[in-house]
Amino acid sequence: MTATSATRTDAGTTPHRPPRGLLELIVFVVGTASLGAEIAAARLLAPWFGASTIVWANTIAITLVSLSVGYALGGRLADRNPTLSGLARWVLASSVFFAAVPFLAAPFLRQSVRAFAEYSGGLFLGSLVGVGAMIAVPVLMLGVVSPYAVRLKVDAVEDTGKTAGRLYAIGTIGSLTGTFGATLVLIPLVGSQRTFLVFSLLLALVSVPALRGPARVLGIVVTTAIALLIVVPPGTTKTVTDAGRVIDEAETEYQYARVIESDTGTRVLELNEGQAIHSIYRPDDYLFGGYWDAMLVAGFASDTRPTDVAILGNAGGTVARGLTHYFPDVRVDGVELDDKVSEIGREYFGMTSDRITTHTADARPWLQQSDRTFDNIMLDAYRQPYIPAYLTTREFFEVTRARLNPGGTVTVNVGHVPGNDRLEKVLTATMRAVYGEANVWRDPVDDTNTVLLATTSDADPREQLREADLPADVRPVADTAADRLEPGLDGGPVYTDDRAPVEWLIDASFAAVAE
Template sequence: MTQTSASTSRTTSTGDAPHRPPRGLLELIVFVVGTASLGAEIAAARLLAPWFGASTIVWANTIAITLVSLSVGYAIGGRLADRNPTLHGLARWVLASSVFFAAVPFLSAPFLRQSVRAFSEYSGGLFLGSLVGVGAMIAVPVLMLGIVSPYAVRLKVDSVEDTGKTAGRLYALGTIGSLTGTFGATLALIPLVGSQRTFLVFSLLLALVSVPALRGKVRVLGIVITVAIAVLVAVPPGSTKTVTDAGRVIDEAETEYQYARVIEADDGTRVLELNEGQAIHSIYRPDDFLFGGYWDSMLVAGFGGGTAPQKIVNLGSAGGTVARGLTHYFPDVEVDAVELDDKVSEIGREYFGMTSDRITTHTADARPWLQQSDERFDNIMLDAYRQPYIPYYLTTKEFFEVTRDRLNPGGTVTVNVGHVPGNDQLEKVLTATMRSVYGEANVWRDPVDSTNTVLLATTAQEDPRDQLRAADVPPDVRPVADDAASRLEPGLDGGTVYTDDRAPVEWLIDASFAAVAE
């Protein structure tokens, strides 16, 4: 069996001088390609997360795109290797993949923003089309990387007897590279330089290892591409537009979990948008503490129990709109503000007035924090979303059993249920699950507006409407409490009880959006 080995190359028909790549270069290419393929999968999921969250569905789609692309690449790579069994031929594909990898974070941004716009408008076709566009951009460079594995085996095998050993060694090397890319992206690159530069770093590595195997003018092109990518790595990532329809962007950040920005209107009103404006998570005006909507309902809902709340925990406090209102109107109230994203809490302190010494912030995940806490509370407020999803482990019977165990006698649990207009499936599920813990008659609903319903569960036997009307609240808050009492009604029937073992909340929410988009 005669073929060109990885360490030699033929003189081209155009008269290029014989080119002998460095020893071990093929193995290095295989390792770097493995690093880039899985590292890019992590970076791709990170790229999508600020717009679509990091649910199991998003991860499943990202993994599926990667696996399908690699499979197609394997099939194509075998054919290409038989037609042109040279390291130069292989390196051209690696160089091409580096160019596509460098382009992904820049070309995907318009598609992602269009997807979010369609998502907020419930335009299913546009949403899916934009998402497919992003998937295609990720798929192309990964497909090119898939070409490398069979190509490398074809170049490395010297005899049929060595095929199994050679293939096994190369695939092991590629897998080690994949592990390196996975942990390198997760533990180092994304936290240190961000998702955009993570793509660029992998792109630069691919270009660097391809250049020594290239020849003639293609090698010169490879050097130019490598230098260009290196420059892009050095350039700070671009920011979003500084002016929106809602006002001026006065701060923005890509945090560990999401993209956050603060927008200030001409009248001084500030809003906190997460993930490109799918929802407003906090609102602020310097001399105002009531803003309508579910914030006001959450402010007074705790008075629906048997006691006036003094010790409150806000799970998912965001910029602290409700916590700020509570400590302003009720001088005896203490609030534990639990927020997973410490940058969001920092934004709350800097821009949204979450500065009271009676607000204690905790950077933690809601359920683990509550489970580990020894405190007892008069009111547990839940408003934890990574739009459009609520974490499944905050929708289960086991979670609400934890809330009941952490309540003082007569205490309440209030849950903000975000939903698309006209769809109450998530509310029904949460109602049924809360009833399984608090009892059939102890779960109530406040249909605040078309996209938010506040659920109230209480350990007290009194009618929460009477409690709200009788609550000792400041004059400014009296109309808010009366309005909430007039809206309050028994919870809806018809939901399924979710458990830690089975809580398909992502399916439920996706189905609700699909139903509206039809």
């Protein structure tokens, strides 16, 4: 039975002839929406669970399972009601569910994070439930389309293979269009919320010509409502904060960022889930305690005074601003993957010194391709729970050593859950494989941050810090850091580019704390 004859049966004595090629267009748009929505869903999850391979694996798994269930259901439905209007009703229903996703995501995920933090702490389960609740139902509905379309399009049994192959090819081209359209165009230009709404609108638009009677009227109403939602400005992603008021926020190509200003004028930069402060600013202050101060002085724990400093993961430039304020001879190259974060640093965090040069680049490729050498290389790119594995390996630290001047140092900010030192031990062992057993030191700054220091000098870093010529404001910071410094922890495997299971390490640490 063809699509045309099917709609004639459905319409009774008044045949309804949909536009030629409409079925193929529906299949293409459904393919576009299914993969585009997967990309957009991962972006919705990132502010709450990060963007690690575990989160991506869960997103892909939920999408595949939902599509599989939809395929099975679609075959049954097509046999029971082989009409184009019957198929279009499923497409219209999926558009409604997709339109609801971005509005339900934030409150649901906020509660999900709180629940799992309090009871299980499982990143894996949290992200799985989050993705499942958001996209499983509408993706399942889209899965109905492929077998339904094959059933409607097949004219004769001997044409089944050719027809099915053609429709699946059209759907796959649609999926590619949705993947690259969402990644390269929609999310950067209009954000995750409107990306979902654009896909919802496309689904509603292609379903309307195939609907009849009251169903078509409903389709027109749904299409109009979704179009109106697209022009509504997205709300603040996370409006509840005890730290102050949100004075700027942005959904960038890589993450969600917001600037919060307290009643006292202190500004902080939060990224993604907001469980950590990545930069801090007060107009007349350059020391803030915590790991920022430890990173600022760590480069002086050598017999070479640092003048050329590279900061990998510069964020809003808190440490860079402090270095260029206290040390007029210091030049800083700040490497930050996200150019929007660098803009925020210049606008809100005082990163305006002409001795700070910012680079929009990924840390390791930038360092590998650079022909510069430095006195101190700082790594502050570990943002739990999404730590780039390629920044934890022996090969990476070999690159850092190759870019150091004689007597140079590498300092690494290691964030961790309280009481868990597994990541620190792994990094210590990996750094020792490059810098030597006696040349890796730890500064346990607080319960959640340890600064690791690797030196290329045989001098005792504690003595170097105590003897360094420093401004009066910085001297107590250096003395305190020297008192904390101790040899690195023993234990832990050496990570390599071939094997660096950092995601499992981090997720296990969260689960262990919650037990």
